[in-house]
Amino acid sequence: MDLETLSSPPLHVVVFPWLAFGHMIPFLELSKRLARRGHDVTFVCTPRNAARLGAELSDRVRVATLELPAVEGLPEGAESTADVPQEKVGLLKKALDGLAAPFADLIAEARRKPDWIILDFAQTWVWPIAEEHKIACAMMLIIPVSFLAFVGPKHESEAHPRSEPEDYMVPPPWIPFPSTLAYRRHEAEWMAAAFRPNASGVSDSHRFWQMHRPSCRLIVHRSCPEAEPRMFELTTQLFAKPVVPAGLLLPDDVEDEDDPVNGGVAASSDDPSSFAATMRWLDAQPRRSVLYVALGSEAPVTAAHVQELGRGLELSGARFLWALRRPAGLLPNDGFEARVAGRGVVRDGWVPQVRVLAHAAVGAFLTHCGWGSVGEGLFRFGHPLVMLPFIVDQGLIARAMVERGVGVEVPREDDGSFSGEDVAAAVRQVMEGEVLARNARELQKVVGDRVRQEQYIDELVENLQRYKVKWLRVNPR
Template sequence: MVDTKVVETSSSSPLHVVVFPWLAFGHMIPFLELSKRLAQHGLAVTFVSTPRNAARLGAVPPELSAHIRIAKLELPVVEGLPEGAESTADVSQEKVELLKKAFDGLAVPFTNLVANHDCCFSRKPDWIILDFAHSWVWPIAEEHKIACAMLLIYPVAMMAFAGPKHENEAHPRTTTEDYMVPPPWIPFPSTLAYRRHGAEWMAGAFRPNASGVSDADRFWQVHRPSCRLVIHRSCPEAEPRLFELTTELFAKPVMPAGLLLPDDVVDDEDAPVNGVASHDQPFLSTMQWLDAQPRRSVLYVALGSEAPVTAAHVRELARGLELSGVRFLWALRRPAGLLPDDGFEARVAGCGVVRGGWVPQVRVLAHAAVGAFLTHCGWGSTVEGLFRFGHPLVMLPFIVDQGLVARAMAERGVGVEVPRNDDGSFSGEDVAAAVRQVMEGEALARNARELQKVVGDRVRQEQYIDELVENLQRYK
């Protein structure tokens, strides 16, 4: 395991790596965690983002400050994008396309950053590690002869399902139903398919949006010669067979970075007070409520910051939690219209807590009272809840990779998916049934803990970073 002191690489001149994530915290946080791991190995890292996002991500640890530099690029104004919006957390789902359009406007300032490396960088970058959205970075990197790697914070399953461009051209998917079955390039029995509501979202990812470029076309830049490596926030223990398959499909190395888990349970850079961030003391009463609950008796409920949750979803989820009769802590984002009915909190008082403000998710998941996790099955939440803490899952997927993750985890016997109608709606009765099945299911809990022991092995996770650094040296 890498110590907190900086480890020098074998090279006399450590690599300089530019790390540039898409403007979503589910992307920026693991990209920053990778930056810290690379810096621990002695690499020089320049982390690129926008000013507001850089401020919200917090300070670089002092022991790594000599190795990590933050470069801030001003996001251009785009009509229809709210003032000050710099991440997907700042906009509604339908305006994410406009955020991508603004993001594409960073091409010129990023070119200037790379071209003027004598004044902007200590030296020319050896690598640019970028995200799926950066279709305009590749020609910049090629002009300046800089190697690129794509870091995908989604599971490898998403890459396998999307498939390479030539396979999509040979086997075009023209209907929603085409995304509801495993693609023909998967050579073994597989759960790689969406239910209808997820399939409709996935079909949309292959169509141009308000930015003028489809998400699929952004991703397919991976075929460019300048993309030397594809790196995933995953590992073979979490996703058997898929690293080998995608390496063959895309004809380039697809390798794990591991789960990129922090060494402790702190969610942010603020010093905790009694396990609670100093800027949010009101959460202290919620932690005290958790402290009073029996071991593994509480269901933690959180659907992430970006799932397209409607008022109807909230209403049926509340009804299901009440019907289930289990103890729960619900981290509920509360924009206008997304509230349970007025009497809900009074009816569940003592049994359930609804928290509308900031919730330190990792600390909650680490608490001994928590026994299961009701989640949208975003990969980051799955990594935290299941692979880090061994909690079985009640699964309520919406978009992106979530449907693929839910089906894979159900197959591995570590979670139960809430049944959905074709339009994505669900009933409180079905929520209650899934919750009771998970909270009372000894086999599910045992399977989740056993999987956590295998996937969450810290020594092996650190070896993935060691191997990644070696490959960055080899393929530069």
């Protein structure tokens, strides 16, 4: 770091995530870490989301709320992806686009002009506002950097157009080494749709590629090189700008996460104390004998998926704790809970996921492979994975974890369906697989190193200071 950067005053950073708790929570974690290092943060979200986050913030983190405008077809009071079905997420993006004017006012009226705006993929209208006020921007992506590599820069995508699902079922030609970066057909159909306009009027890919604008000085990922070897170097070359790690941004304290938003699965109005009976059941189980089952809060899980997953858990003979999100479907069939009584618990209310994963009785994790869940289950606690991916980056993550020998993916048909028999086989392989468990623990030691994770935040701050100086030299205020 040069002397000019070392002598820089504390930063003022505006942090603005997409309206999904899987995005807001890591953005909030980044805000807290920046504040602990003496920087001032303005965290932007909507009123209901701010209330649900319920964060105890420091004097250096200010929450600025913007009222989401009404959009025809969007349920009243919907302010996050947790409030709408998958088919209405495009309308939520349309509502988000209505925040351009109030956000511009927020920036113009700020008592101290921001040094940086760290935004998510969705806010295409932030860039011209930042450029008008000569503020540097960074796009922060809460997904693995391998997804950025798969999507590729706009010029590569235009040179190698992809329009059909088959185009996404092979690694892209700009990956210069052997790679697992490819989707199954049911995942590829979702990816193809992401390159077409949705109900907001624009495609997700159009939003994503705004990172090519000159005001985007950095691309920041909730990841690290230990989790994704070679990918930061590759994407920095592909996008011709620094792609830098923020680390995994996992909360510090297990107890702090025991609430229906921050660490919970299937958030509900249940009293958290009602989970006490389930914890007593866990306490009575042998060490590393329980499979924790959770498919996140937003994966497009159908009743048929629930039926076959339940059948597979029953056939496997394994002990399990299943965080079942309703109203995805009914239990597999009549009498399921009675037949698995004693060795299996189905929980359809609030589940403190991180506290469960930290429990000594838990030995593996059946997951949809969301990057946050993989970070919690594998990188933080060293659990091998049974993997059932659905959309976005989940398939790429599953393939990478298979390659690293820390999990087993459940086979799927082209339409995304799977059988209970295949679930049972994958569960047995993971629960009985000593090599998988050992590999997972070894990977956790490397990726989950807390000292190194904090160093990534320090290095990110250095980059913010350095590139702020470079931005001001080209764009003096």
